[in-house]
Amino acid sequence: MAPPSSARIVLLTGLLVHALxxxxxGARAQEVRDEAVDRAIDSALRTGQYDQAAAVLAxxxxxxxxxxxxxxxxxxRSGRGVPLDEALAFKWMKAAAERGHVKAQFNLGxxxxxxxxxxxxxxxxxxxLSKAKAQGYQDADLLLSNLAARQSKESPASPLAAxxxxxxxxxxxxxxxxxxxxxxxxxxxxLRGQADAIRQLIAGGADxxxxxxxxxxxxxxxxxxxxxxxLNALLSAGADADAKNKAGETPLMLAAAKGRSDIxxxxxxxxxxxxxxxxxxxxxxxxxxxxxxxxxxxxLIKHGADTKLLLDGEVSLLMLAATTCDERVVRLLLAxxxxxxxxxxxxxxxxxxxxSRGDPGIVSALLSGAADPGIGDRDGAMPLHxxxxxxRAEAATILLSRDKNIERRTPTGNTPLILAAQAGLNGIxxxxxxxxxxxxxKNNQGYTALMIATRAGHVEVVTTLINAxxxxxxxxxxxxxxxxxxxxxxxxxxxxxxx
Numbered sequence: 193m194a195p196p197s198s199a200r201i202v203l204l205t206g207l208l209v210h211a212l213x214x215x216x217x218g219a220r221a222q223e224v225r226d227e228a229v230d231r232a233i234d235s236a237l238r239t240g241q242y243d244q245a246a247a248v249l250a251x252x253x254x255x256x257x258x259x260x261x262x263x264x265x266x267x268x269r270s271g272r273g274v275p276l277d278e279a280l281a282f283k284w285m286k287a288a289a290e291r292g293h294v295k296a297q298f299n300l301g302x303x304x305x306x307x308x309x310x311x312x313x314x315x316x317x318x319x320x321l322s323k324a325k326a327q328g329y330q331d332a333d334l335l336l337s338n339l340a341a342r343q344s345k346e347s348p349a350s351p352l353a354a355x356x357x358x359x360x361x362x363x364x365x366x367x368x369x370x371x372x373x374x375x376x377x378x379x380x381x382x383l384r385g386q387a388d389a390i391r392q393l394i395a396g397g398a399d400x401x402x403x404x405x406x407x408x409x410x411x412x413x414x415x416x417x418x419x420x421x422x423l424n425a426l427l428s429a430g431a432d433a434d435a436k437n438k439a440g441e442t443p444l445m446l447a448a449a450k451g452r453s454d455i456x457x458x459x460x461x462x463x464x465x466x467x468x469x470x471x472x473x474x475x476x477x478x479x480x481x482x483x484x485x486x487x488x489x490x491x492l493i494k495h496g497a498d499t500k501l502l503l504d505g506e507v508s509l510l511m512l513a514a515t516t517c518d519e520r521v522v523r524l525l526l527a528x529x530x531x532x533x534x535x536x537x538x539x540x541x542x543x544x545x546x547x548s549r550g551d552p553g554i555v556s557a558l559l560s561g562a563a564d565p566g567i568g569d570r571d572g573a574m575p576l577h578x579x580x581x582x583x584r585a586e587a588a589t590i591l592l593s594r595d596k597n598i599e600r601r602t603p604t605g606n607t608p609l610i611l612a613a614q615a616g617l618n619g620i621x622x623x624x625x626x627x628x629x630x631x632x633x634k635n636n637q638g639y640t641a642l643m644i645a646t647r648a649g650h651v652e653v654v655t656t657l658i659n660a661x662x663x664x665x666x667x668x669x670x671x672x673x674x675x676x677x678x679x680x681x682x683x684x685x686x687x688x689x690x691x
Contacts, residue, residue, distance in 0.1 A: 242273025242449075253284055261288035262296040269308075270406060271417060276383070282309030289320055297324040298332045299405075305335070306375065335374055376402035382410035382426065385419030390426060400431040407438035408446075415443035415459065418452040423459075433464040440470035449479040453487045456480075466495040473503045481509045481525070484517035489524060499528040506536045514542040519553035522546075526561040533562075539569035547575035547591060550584025555591065565595040571603045580611035580620070588612070588620055598629050605636035613641040613657070616650040621657070631662045638668035646674045646690070649683050654690075664690050 246267050252260035265284035268277045282303055288296035301321035304313045324332035378398045381389040390410070394400060403409055411431045414422040427433060434442050444464045447455035460466065469475045477497040480488040493499060502508055510530045513521045522542075526532065535541050543563040546554040555575075559565065568574045573581075576595050579588040581602075588608075592598070598608055609629040612620040621641070625631060632640050642662040645653040654674075658664065664674050672680075678687035 242267060244273070246273035253287070256291070258288045258291035258293040258296070261285075261291070262293050262299075265296065265299070266406070270404070270408070270413075271383075276417070278303075278309035280309075285309075289323070292327075294324050294327040294329050297321070297327070298329050298335075301332065302335065302375065331374070375404070376410075378402055378410045379404050379408075379413055382414040382419065382422045383417050385414070385417065385422045387421040387425040390422055391429075394425075394429050400426060400429055401435070403437070407436070409435045409437075409443070411435060412437055412441070412443045412446055415452065415455050416446040416450055418447075418450065418455055420454055420458060423455060427458075427462055433459055433462045434468065436468075440472075442468045442476070444468065445470065445474070445476050445479055448476050448485065448488050448492070449483060451483055451485045451488065453485065453491070456488050456491055460491060460495050466492050466497045469501070473501070475501055477501075478503055478509060478512065481512045481517065481521065484513070484521055486517075486521050486524065489521065493524075493528060499525060499530055502534075505538075506534070508534055508536075508542065510542045511536060511540070511545055514546040514554055514558065515549060519551070519557050522554050522557050526557065532558060533564050533567060535567065535569070539571070541567050541575070543567070544569060544573075544575045544578055547584070547587050548578035548582050550579060550582050550587045552586040552590055555579075555587045559590070559594055565591050566597070568600075573602050574600055576600070576608055577602050577606070577611060580608055580615055580617070583615040583617065585617045585620055588617065589623070592620070592623060592627075598624055598627055599633070601635075605634070607633045607635075607641075609633065609641045610635055610639070610644050613645040613650065613653050614648055616645075616648060616653055618650070618652045618656055621645075621653050625656070625660045631657060631660050632666060634666070634668070638670075640666055640668075640674070642666075643668060643672070643674045643677055646677045646683065646686050647681065649681070649686065651685055651689075654686050658689060 246264065249260045249264045249267070253264045261284045265281045265288065267273050268275075268281035268284065270276070274280075282300075285296050285300045285303060289300040297320050301317045301319075301324065303309055304317035304320065306312070318336065321332045321336050325336060376398065378390060378393045378400065379402060381393060390398075400411075401409060404413070408416075409431065411423065411426050411433060412435065413419075414426060433444070436442055442465065444456065444459045444466065445468065447459060466476055475498065477489065477492045477499065478501070480492060499509060503512075508530060510522070510525050510532065513525055532543075533541055535544075541563065543555065543558045543565060544567070546558055565575050568577075574595065576588060576591040577600070579591055592608075601607055602611070606614075607630065609621065609624045609631065610633070612624060631642075634640055635644075639647075640662065642654065642657045642664060643666075645657060667673055673690075675687060675690040678684075678690055
């Protein structure tokens with residue numbers, strides 16, 4: 193996925209907005225914000241919503257939150273939710289390090305050593321690694337020791353020679369080692385699609401099961417980046433196609449989330465697990481559906497992916513598709529027999545979500561699939577109400593052809609006629625009046641459709657209601673008539689019509 197985004201995205205955004213609102217000064221406020229970031233990142237990792245996490249983290253990073261800056265830098269380093277960009281990764285890592293974030297200090301030192309996002313600078317690396325060491329970060333101590341040992345073997349006049357290589361990690365000549373500053377070179381080679389370098393590294397003893405800080409193997413990095421040749425080199429060497437990272441994601445999940453259809457096909461050929469799920473319930477298929485990746489969805493279904501699983505909040509795959517995808521994806525899932533009338537924790541069915549979104553093709557598809565327009569949410573709002581409140585005339589027209597109860601009210605007492613008047617949908621207003629809708633029905637505040645249309649300034653709707661015989665003398669709970677409302681709001685044309 194609000195795009196109609198899912199409840200999970202709303203929760204993620206809410207957590208971070210709450211954190212921002214808790215204030216920028218003081219140690220206690222920083223602690224609260226960091227806890228909120230941790231919860232939000234955990235939520236994003238479990239549901240694959242990296243793009244949403246990146247967008248909100250960027251706002252927090254710009255406000256000076258060190259944890260958000262560190263996490264955003266990590267996303268730019270791995271290319272999750274944002275394009276892979278080592279320069280931006282360096283920028284945000286440095287910002288977090290300057291605010292005392294110990295992991296950022298260590299990683300900044302490592303980036304200076306490796307020349308990732310910045311030119312190589314051993315002196316700067318030593319400075320930042322020393323800062324991390326001073327805060328008790330043991331890995332920094334180890335890297336400082338390795339740096340000192342390496343520099344003691346080097347002569348400024350005679351740098352270590354290395355044989356030239358056409359295809360090497362980081363675009364540099366191959367060294368007689370499989371790691372650089374503690375990071376396995378095979379990971380960077382996989383990320384960049386350097387298949388020849390991968391083969392050389394493996395021949396030199398590189399561990400194909402090596403992982404980065406997030407627990408991603410070389411296979412996972414190649415899969416997420418869409419590097420087919422690198423993936424083939426790794427799989428041919430016997431790399432695990434189903435190795436999960438710290439978030440519980442497999443390479444197949446990462447490829448599906450990124451829309452890498454060629455990678456997905458290759459992994460499925462290698463019998464990668466199409467039914468795997470992450471700790472939060474997200475699956476390979478749900479990640480593909482969330483991204484509306486139709487070819488990938490078809491491939492996964494063909495290989496036995498579970499179409500009937502429910503995600504957090506009792507959200508079905510059909511609900512995800514109805515919220516964000518096109519009609520083809522919805523019909524594809526309907527053909528798999530997904531129950532069409534199940535509701536999420538808020539009582540929203542796939543039809544309710546499609547109606548709120550206002551896509552007439554999806555609404556029609558769901559109705560053809562036996563979706564019930566008479567199922568409301570937990571507050572009693574029906575799909576027709578959702579369409580009208582969103583001003584979706586086409587979707588509302590389709591629903592009106594199937595839902596015969598045109599006097600059903602929302603929790604605030606609004607009838608479909610009142611909602612159509614509010615949205616200025618004159619064609620729907622005329623249709624409802626022809627069907628015998630009660631033209632003078634009042635909502636909980638005593639407003640009629642005429643009053644509502646007057647307040648919104650919809651001249652055509654007011655004209656239609658007057659011609660249909662709507663009572664212009666009725667009063668709401670404030671004792672106002674439609675004419676009083678028009679005069680108070682300066683709607684001169686309507687005021688004249690109501691005299």
